[in-house]
Amino acid sequence: MNCLFLLKSKKPEPRNQQKDRRKAQNSAPGQRNKSETPSFNLHRPRSLPSGRSIRDLDREREQSLRVFTYEELREATCGFSRRLKIGHGGFGNVYKGKIPTTGDSDPPLVVAIKKLNPQGLQGHKQWLAEVEFLGVVNHQNVVKLLGYCSEDGENGMERLLVYEYMSNRSLEEHLFTRGACTLPWKQRLEIMLGAAEGLAYLHEVKVIYRDFKSSNVLLNDEFCPKLSDFGLVREGPQGDNTHVTTAKVGTQGYAAPEYVQTGHLRLKSDVYSFGVVLYEIITGRRTIERNKPPAERRLLEWVKEYPPDCRRFSMIVDPRLRNNYPSAGTRSLAKLADLCLKKNDKERPTMEIVVERLKKIIEECDSGDSYIAASKESSQVRCNSRAAGPVEGSLRGGVSVSVSVRE
Known part of the structure; x- marks a missing residue:
């Protein structure tokens, strides 16, 4: 799936808002040139095939990350319902959600959705670090990032991360x-x-x-x-x-x-x-x-x-x-x-x-x-x-x- 942000159609916005939006989007994964993506020197670790380069791995893993729309994640959490909130911190809140699967008879995928607070202690830099890092690494003892979302919302730029759900907590x-x-x-x-x-x-x-x-x-x-x-x-x-x-x-x-x-x-x-x-x-x-x-x-x-x-x-x-x-x-x-x-x-x-x-x-x-x-x-x-x-x-x-x- 191409890593393109799915933006809702809306009324023309002022130039200064357009500039801020373009700046945020250009800093999101999938919107920048590959040469600008920070490398974590993932050269031939034991748990990864030794014949592939980090650039190959980067391309494979990035394409495996799903780009969710804000509406999809809102529906998955029943409008970010308080009864589905399973954690909170300086960054915002974490919700339990259910993502519909492709097969009609298949049960929905249970996920954990981290919704960042634009005014929180952890901002865009930390969100981007998680997307870029977890989008590349693959280890059984590292939590799996399934996808992300970055869209303009009523309260500014909405940034969310979607992880595998860990049923037995911490x-x-x-x-x-x-x-x-x-x-x-x-x-x-x-x-x-x-x-x-x-x-x-x-x-x-x-x-x-x-x-x-x-x-x-x-x-x-x-x-x-x-x-x-x-x-x-x-x-x-x-x-x-x-x-x-x-x-x-x-x-x-x-x-x-x-x-x-x-x-x-x-x-x-x-x-x-x-x-x-x-x-x-x-x-x-x-x-x-x-x-x-x-x-x-x-x-x-x-x-x-x-x-x-x-x-x-x-x-x-x-x-x-x-x-x-x-x-x-x-x-x-x-x-x-x-x-x-x-x-x-x-x-x-x-x-x-x-x-x-x-x-x-x-x-x-x-x-x-x-x-x-x-x-x-x-x-x-x-x-x-x-x-x-x-x-x-x-x-x-x-x-x-x-x-x-x-x-």
Whole structure:
């Protein structure tokens, strides 16, 4: 399908509005010359055929993105009904929608539709970054972008993104939402392994995610994790450069210290954020808990008091696991988290090494020898959106507000 914007016929508009509209349209994907489209150096990653160039892949993937009209998406969400709203943030709202399929007997396609607020914190730049990045990459642990919309509306330029629907919401909700199903230990490991493989893929193609956190790890019907919300994605350092310098954005509590202090962004800045989430799945606590005693409010400061090799380490393990976790494996995971959280980024492992370490920990977990209270039947959980609580599945990765990180 050609990537042309389908604009409604309307009355002639003033010259200044025509100029603004042309400027916005020319900056949208499919409207610019290919040579102007930023490349993310996707040269021969493991998960892509090695015989094709990035330009070939770019053409193929862009044509696979559907260009929706605003009216189509309005109908898919019953006029952007409040009852179908499944998330919100500084960018606007996310809605659950149904897109009719070609066959009359086929059920409609359930999707997540992100509707950007023209006055929101995330504007055209972030919208364009997601379209261009997700329109090129293809990995089982990266959320799939199905299409987009950019049209003139009554309130200005309407920008929307259409994603695959993730029925089991985000890792954050399963860890921290009261009433949600408790994720068993092994499943937490498997989710983090998938997320690590997604990050390793990004790093392989020299892309810095810049906003890894539990709310950006979405879960599908089979609890397969997928990274989402790529509005802050940044091309990594090239050649002999060790970092890129950029404005300090992201989410408080997850950003690497070198990034917060200097604005220098490196691939291993993502590794630090990954270490934070590892401690979240160990403890079942958020990175910042304002309702806890002062000594326990900051997760990373609190866990320092209980190092992996000390006898009191079990005191920080998520009580919802009810002692159903392998003692040795949990300590091994905490040690891996500590490596990821090294202050000197050069001492942190690569995501490729993290993937291998996680696989080994899972293998040890499968042996069952070190479980405190083994229960094979509870090693997996399959919760549908109704059983998991009142909050429906969503594209939660796009829901969390990205805030400036202050020193």
